[in-house]
Amino acid sequence: MSEIFAKGLVCPLDKNNVDTDQIIPKQFLTSVSRDGFAEALFFDWRYLADGSANPEFVLNEPQYQGASVLLTRANFGCGSSREHAPWAIQQYGFNVVIAESFADIFFNNSINNGMLLISLSAANIDFLFNRCKQGPQQWHIDLANQEILLGNNAAIGFSIDADIKQRLLSGLDFIGASETFSPQIDQYEARRRAAQPWLG
């Protein structure tokens, strides 16, 4: 079975430790909506102080317009728990992020929005960055078979937690899935009340 989770143009962001303050700065966090964050993505890097696009920033380069796969390095998404970070990345148009590693909370937040985050070894990340230097890349992400198809029969395999893979492929509502445990939650609460009444 081959199932393409995503395909598209790759944007290489060659940095380690990209934190959530860089992904979306504080001034965009006062919204009460889940939408409207695309313009805020990488704000301080993407725009100059006068509000114009920073030509030096990779996202603004003409060949990366329309990118849907973000390639970056270690510890991507470190820092705050703001889900605005994956919202901004997704609303900009990325639905796959490939990195050497991710911060835990950012990882969970992204999965909860149906995004695919792929961790690869430093050597494979180097290989992919080198490939990007050869020209714009169009990759297909085959989640079912856990492969990044690079074109011309080249591919890189990746590992992913089985539960997360199943969730992404089935698109399950995770609250709905947990709600089916209502009787068990009731029982847990009753046990807790009996054993540790001070907890409420």
Add this chain to the structure above:
Amino acid sequence: MGQTLYQKIYQSHVVGALNGSTDLLFVDRHLIHEVTSPQAFAGLRQAGRKVRRPDLTFATMDHNTSTQVRSYDAAGETSRKQLEALAANCAESGIELLDLYHPDQGIVHVIGPELGLTQPGMIIVCGDSHTSTHGAFGAIAFGIGTSEVEHVLATQTLPQQVAKTLKVEVTGTLSPFVTPKDVILAVIGALGTAGGNGYVAEFCGDAIKGMTMEGRMTLCNMSIEMGAKAGLIAPDATTFAYLEGRRFAPKAEHWDAAVAYWQSLYSDADAQFDKVVCIDGSQIKPQVTWGTNPEQVIAIDQPVPAPESFTDLIKADAARRALTYMGLEAGQKLTDVSVDVVFIGSCTNSRIEDLRAAAAVVAGKTVAAGVRALVVPGSGQVKRQAEAEGLADTFKAAGFEWREPGCSMCLGMNDDRVDAGQRCASTSNRNFEGRQGRGSRTHLVSPAMAAAAAIHGKFVDVATLTGASA
């Protein structure tokens, strides 16, 4: 084989196995604030769901509130809407809210422990990464995103997988003027900002045992800055003494039973950790960050490192970029570097003990010319206590601004910001680019170090100050 403290608490909260390696865990306390909850409540309404346990959910306003005026309007139109949304959501769902006008309002991670909401053995979550703070009480406490906030509101549970365990042992006795802030910065310096990714870190050792609850909270607070899912310290007599008598602490007939249970919460002697690090606490000196992430840290008497000194090429490149952003040069001594702003506050260092340490350095002195210095107490309780002890007068007499409780300049969501190019000695937790305002340059330090920087207009080693007493 024995179990770690983390494993004991995790297993006692399993409601059921969701699938494969994912369990559904019960959540004992859910803390919410204005910034990461509105979309969660909107999601509930959209799906026709209700808050399952409003009695286990507590709310405050802290992130985008003004610290100058107690008014929803004071921090701008969008902030006001967010604060109003929280008030309306809490009223509709029957959730207790400590709003701006409540005497105990404050930073969520300061008021949770203060009110006794935080207790050993609990699972505590909040839509804020510094929820790790509550691990100081021997609770599994971690930050979650808004989708997870919605999940907890709806079900009082959260799907989780067992994390790996990391033991951080800090041996020996800390030198005078070396604080828990210096310890955690040194640990992050040693392990790196991603050194704890995938792990729950348990702190132990003589240096930890000797810490007060305030100090332990500072330590666990910054566990997230090394990427750890949570920080954890086994509860002991210090923990129980802190909790006794607090508003939500177990009362009368339940107190003894609770303490008996809490005393069972420790890692067994034969428990296996996935990773162990040991740090000699007696060798730690006051720390200052020089770069744009918390692992870029040195002792105050060390020179700013040269990028070439990093064998890892990526770290070398990050150092080069950080030095440019921070306006520093390799080899420079931070004791020669002047500061423009001093911020004493945040969920890391805004508790009474932090303010006492800072006030001890400030007493009888004056903030250096050209330095803007502010103290933002972590909560209404801290503020009142500091005023009663005369600390507020000490700060004000020296030229510090004395503010209302809130997150303030730690993240600059309100109007407390550091201007571009300005250098700030800050007791907060993140020195990321632009964290305190676009182009701001943040140096993370302890409260005593921040106070000393305010008085001298530049970084100084508090241990060398004449007349300093431990």
